[in-house]
Amino acid sequence: MTVTRPNPVTPQLLAGFGVAVVFAAIVPHLVSDFTSFQFTQAMAYGIALLGLNILTGYNGQFSIGHSAFYAVGAYTAAILLYHFEWNHYATLPVAALVAFVVGFLFGLPALRLEGLYLALATFAFAVATPQLLKFDAFEHWTGGVQGLFVPKPEPLIEGLSADQSLYYVTLAVMVLLMAVAWCLLHSRSGRAMMAIRDNPIAASTMGINTALYKTTVFGISAMYTGIAGALSVFVTEFVAPDAFNFFLAVNLLIGSVVGGIVSIPGVIFGGLFLVFVPNFAQDISRAYPFVPPPWAIFGIFLILAIYFVPFGVWGAVERAFAWWKRKSAA
């Protein structure tokens, strides 16, 4: 018996994707270099969130320590740039590979760890990361507490500023990685991942190698986040241990929840939120002394978001769209 599934590549999807990419390509010519720079940061975050969404939203494994993989990618790129003077873009595949391996190895114990325990182990990883990066024995490579300064990549095309060029590179990487994620999730493997999320025991009864899938997904997720870390180094031109503390992991979690943890396009909203809202919160709490500091506002926001909109921005968009479809069909 053959089962026919509707083709997931619909004209609406392609049209929406095309419009979004064209719009994103025009943006750097409409705004200042500094705003382009901020958008680049948002996209780098978005790529990291994509990794987290694949892991948590589609495979049901929790990580509250993705800052560690972000750090792995960032430091891999920074060390290759600083000590070996590599080309910027050549460091990306290496950062991806290193992050994948670290994630895969960390995912191995994850096989035995049910949700909560995995969260605990990744929590410990995130808390321990800055201390590891400061460790004396690695200081020659990591630059210890001071960290490393690296140059910004030269513009790829004449006539573009360095910020605009980096924007396009990050956009290309993000679009590519989103497409890869989309294909992965709509494949046989993607369905297996979701089956593991929804009922691990039933999934393994159906012949899915749960252990292999979970570890590999952890590796892929870490790889995405590692690439994001490497890109973030190009943007900020600098790495230091305390930039990769537990609060970065919390940030990634917030971005994921805000955008919609079971979504791919949601990561864009998550990334934008992470770049623009903290500044806004900072301004407010500076202006009014009785308003609690930005992190407290973030925490309150996180809890309220989980109470009222656990599906995030993209989940809301999808719901609105479904409602509109029902309405117009009736």
Added chain:
Amino acid sequence: MDLFLQLTLAGLAIGSIYSCVALAVVMIYQATDHFNFAQGEMAMFSTYVAWTLVGLGAPVWLAFLLAVGISFLAGVVIERVIVKPVENAPVLNQIIVFIGLLVIFNSVAGWIWEFTIKPFPSLFPEDLGFKSTLIGPHHIGVIALTLGVLALVFAFFRFTRVGLAMRAAAANPDSARLVGVSVGWMLALGWGLAASIGAVGGILVAPIVFLEPNMMAGVLLYGFAGALLGGVSSPGGAVLGGLVVGVLENWVGQYVPGGSELKLTFALILIVGVLVFKPAGLFGRVVVRRV
């Protein structure tokens, strides 16, 4: 040999603080199957409350008792108001609420009391009537006080009606409800108790590590490690686990090269190691899951 004994005794003292945190974590875990990631920050906040009371002129013991009492009430309120809405939500939502709480406590503490390091007075007198080169007066007091607190907690659960009801609510909520136990309030009480025990840990550790908003990060990690080592389904095991972890931490810091700089990494290795090789811990029950 003296150094080894000093390390071991100091390890037992700091380990008994980890035991407090581990016990707080295990209490909430037993009742609700959650790890409260905000336990450390709640304890830190309680410690700041005690510090403020001391600053207002309260004797340090009175400040200690008041802070523990306030923490109890705060724990009950947090459970009722913030945790209850996600009681039946997926695990991820609950973890996110705890992370939210962690962030709020951390940043509000920094906002109210600033991020500068503050000295915190010891609860115990400098002169205990005898002198020892092996262990300081604060450390002796810490061990004695935590043992006392643990004995009280044990007696509470073993010999009182409320303690019994709490155990029933944790073990089998549906049946407990049928025999008239208010499971919701038992959970809230559990949160209150956990917050109080955590506060004891925070106030005892503050004179050692100095008071600042991030002081509990390492302590919480070691508390988790202790809880896992002893077994998250066994309160007694968690206490013992905390003590063992405290002693191990000191030994590793002294005898393993680089160990003193990588204390958090050691906690990470312990946590992952226990989870991989003995997921139920030394004294925990192995849970088998069915479809």
